[in-house]
Amino acid sequence: MYIALTGSENNKDVYIYHSFRKENGKSSSRIYKKLGKYNTLLEQFDGDRDKMMAWAREQADKETKLYKEATGKISVEFSKAACIPMNERRSFNVGYLFLQELCTQLRIDKICRTIKERHKYKYNLQAILTDLVYARILSPSSKLASYDYCQTLLEPPKYSLQDVYRSLSVIAEESDFIQSELYKNSNFLYPRNNRILYYDCTNYYFEIEEESDSKRYGKSKENRPNPIVTMGLFMDADGIPLAFDVYPGNQNEQTTLKPLESKILQDFNCSEFIYCSDSGLGSAANRRFNSLGNRAYIITHSLKKMKKEDREIALNPTQFRKVGSTKFIDLRTLDETDEEVYNTVYYKEVPVVTGNMDETLIVTYSPKYKAYQRRIRDRQIEHAEKIINTPGRKRKGKNQNDPMRFVKKTSVTPDGEIANKQVYNIDEEQIQKEEMYDGFYAVITNLEGDVSEIIRINKQRWEIEENFRIMKTEFEARPVYVRREERIKAHFMTCYISLLLYRLLEKKLGDAYTVSQILGTLRSMQMTLLNTASGYIPSYTRTELTDSLHKTFGFRTDYEFITKASMRTIIKETKQIKSKKS
Template sequence: MRVKTVKSTKGSISYSIIRDITKPDGKRSTEIVQNLGNHETLQQLCPEMAPMDYARKIARELSEAEAKGKVTVVKEFDSERLIERDNQNGYDIGYLFIDKLFYELKLDRVCTQIAQQSRITFDLGQVLKTLVSTRILYPSSKRHSLQLSKSYLTPPSLELQHIYRGLDVLAEHSERIQEAVYKNSAALIERDTRVLYYDCTNFFFEIEEEDDLRKYGKSKENRPNPIVQMGLFMDGSGLPLAYTMFAGSNNEQPSLKPLEKRVIRDFNLSELVVCTDAGLSSNANRRFNNTHSRRYVTTQSLKKFRKPLKEWALDKTGWQLAHTQPGDPDHRKLFNLDEIDLDDRTKTYYKERWEPAERTTEEKKQDIRPLEERYIVTFSPKYKAYQANIRERQIDRALKKLDQKEPLKTNNPHSPDRFIKRSSATAEGELAKDYYALDQSVIDKEAQYDGFYCVATNLETEVEDIIAVNQRRWEIEESFKIMKTEFKSRPIYLSKENRIKAHFLTCFLSLLIFRMLEKRMNSQHTICEIIQALRGMKLTKLTEDNFLPHYTRTHVTDSIHQASGFRTDYQLLTKKKLKTIEKNIRERK
């Protein structure tokens, strides 16, 4: 810092302290740090020193204080003066916390290696980093995301062509990137790969014509548009592990084996338990996970049981209380469900048996020995009340539809229409006009399954452990919800197949990075709280070298800072401090 003097037309000398700054365009300039006053004022403040000597003393003190981190800023504002055109005064910094994990996962190095092999000249790492951070902060089209990234404190030096060309390259190396982030993440955070969860979902496109990948199929959102499907593996820690994409018209069951084989091969996994829902529990998938050191846990529909098994499962006798220890009065005690307290919704009852699974036609032709399965049926008063409540609301909706001219309009098996029947005869059997009424037989048939739940497995461990494994399937459903709702991964504004696949790679990496941040925050806050806090982290430019945090400090922002190892919530942030943060992030400090 140094002293600046200005002499007025009347001969009065004014003193101020100034510092050198660098503008965004690279040009050098100065800014006022402190106005000291005129010659006469300084003489009154310090009679024993000359005004210039006093001003230099103040300059030295301010320089020393700034070196210690204390900054003094003087900014004059004029209510009659317009702000400068095209001068950015606000910046987003939420991306810094995403970049922190991006570099820790060494994705920049992976992209550098890929770029060298692909002989591209643009920064592929910057492309991927921008696509990941904007997917979390500003989910939108690639063009719009690039525009919004210009609000970053250090915006990417990319053009739209780099984004699209980068997608082409990333798609070719998708499996390599998945393998690399798994190995790199395992060094950063504990990953439980003893249990893997697999599920599928689909994403719609606002188009009418099909192609090789985008096909008409059963949409999760019940949309009449072509879709693509994603199969996702999640580990026992709740972190995404690997994914695959396939055509929207394909059956999802055959997608498990190829992806699981790749995970076993590329991730060096062997002893594992694969947990799926009933839709993916084909006989082929069960047999695949009944070899070597692989096991499975899958949900089993009681409605599809053979009659003897169904009668056993619904029999009210022979139940045991779960989560009891040897020595407890109820340990190994048998209960009758007609005699238990249904108001006690803290307890879960179970029964189990080993049974040969029903052989397929092909297995019968080849005389293949049936697969031995362990069926564990649970009954929960809480689950019974939940299912009954859901059905009561659906019955109310069905009653309202009875007043319509044509109540039956859909074949959806979960629609309230299933409780409505159409008749064309009176009670005496005479012909009459069509009329609609509730079908009590359907209601009673469904009610008999209230509270019951079944899993099939080849594990021989404790029942409580198997129940606990199956209960965590909700996390993979939540991961799909994050991608679709928070990250707005659909609809997709891309048409080329390889770019569509690269889009889902960025969604997968965004999900992994977000889940890792959530883990580091000890899962203390909701997903919405974390994302909203990241999106709200902004700075206001006070001078060229000084910024003010323009967000509310909360427990959520404190947790984000603590998990990331740096802070941006000081009363004043200097450009030097922010550059140091960015440097430490890149260098993984």
């Protein structure tokens, strides 16, 4: 490496240049490091150019030495006769380093320092909280198993298992503060789009039978006969979680909205947004609450539950329009075999007055959605026919998608007498009832304007369902193993932070990979320690995704050999706040 001065006479820069040979054999050079402005450096050496240049050449020599240490060949001696030391760990996960950098940028250390000012404890809350999150993402399990897993990280815990359990009450108590601070700090990583907020609820079960506190019997989303708790979750327009809370399993989901939304209005500085949810969370009271101030709402609306006269107006095939057109269309005239028609969405607007609220019901019709619903139903009818033809007692249908809803039981003769045996048939009347709704969908809103934008906003609701799926399936948030109320809240706090980290990581990678690809890669990124005196070698497969991770975060763990000193430098860098890159 050598020193070069570039620029005009009054605006020179001092650079370290690196000489190298191209693939074609020709020599070339490139900028390796900028030392500073020539005039500024010259002032530091009292105008003595020779001293300044001597210092610059020393820096070039140092960088040359470091470069050779980092890129030179190494040799490690092994003995065929020597066994590895007893109980010495040789394999470590490095996937957590990318998560650690995200935690650093979220200022979790600062959040924990603020919390410590309000509590009396001696353990390292930041280390415990972040380790619980890493374990939830990389190897989801119980708190005990998570503590054991963290021993496989490059930085094993310096706290005890008892410290983990003690910290849970603090994490639970500070849940609202942690959420609001994470929301504010997440803007350093990715500008939050809070113009639209989506809300939904799900529930998580416990493998117990006795109710207590918030663990109550309620309508389980998974039809399990266990006590449950309910989680309400807000996410922003980009699918990134915003806030959550936990409620008793038997509480009406409609009543969970206002307390959590009030926290967002107060603590998150969000006051102008469009609230979007499904019909189960769109009661008149919730719609009225979201018509206050500068808020609005878009909520799915059940056509089946509408009053008969209102439903007939909504499903009347006349006065529909193609999105972007003012021309009225009668749906009965459509040739749904035409590809353009098949892929087009048609809509009609129906004014609705609910108390003192003026609303608009937007009914959409899609031939493609109609075909999809019929395919699903045909498979369910086929399943129902198999059930009928299978000997044995027939069970009752448990939900609206159960094939048994198409099975009709006849227990009397046409004359009204009690039959000798029960007869099961396909219920054609039930099929016809469902067919009348094929292709139709409705939302109710107090917004006026672009219908296509309203439809687009509502379509994004699938992302909040995916958030729940990630927590339940990928992060194994259920069944819940902890029992105390504060520990339950802390458990979901770590699941929530894990989801936030994952979504932010997904955005940093440009939404280019699936959840299974990202999590599978992070979980597989293991390093093998050759011996305590040398360093590490990667024992994972280098892929396009690992390259993307390294490029995005600015460090690499895929060199053939990494010294222990180099690894310590990488770890240190993941704990430093980085300036925002353009």
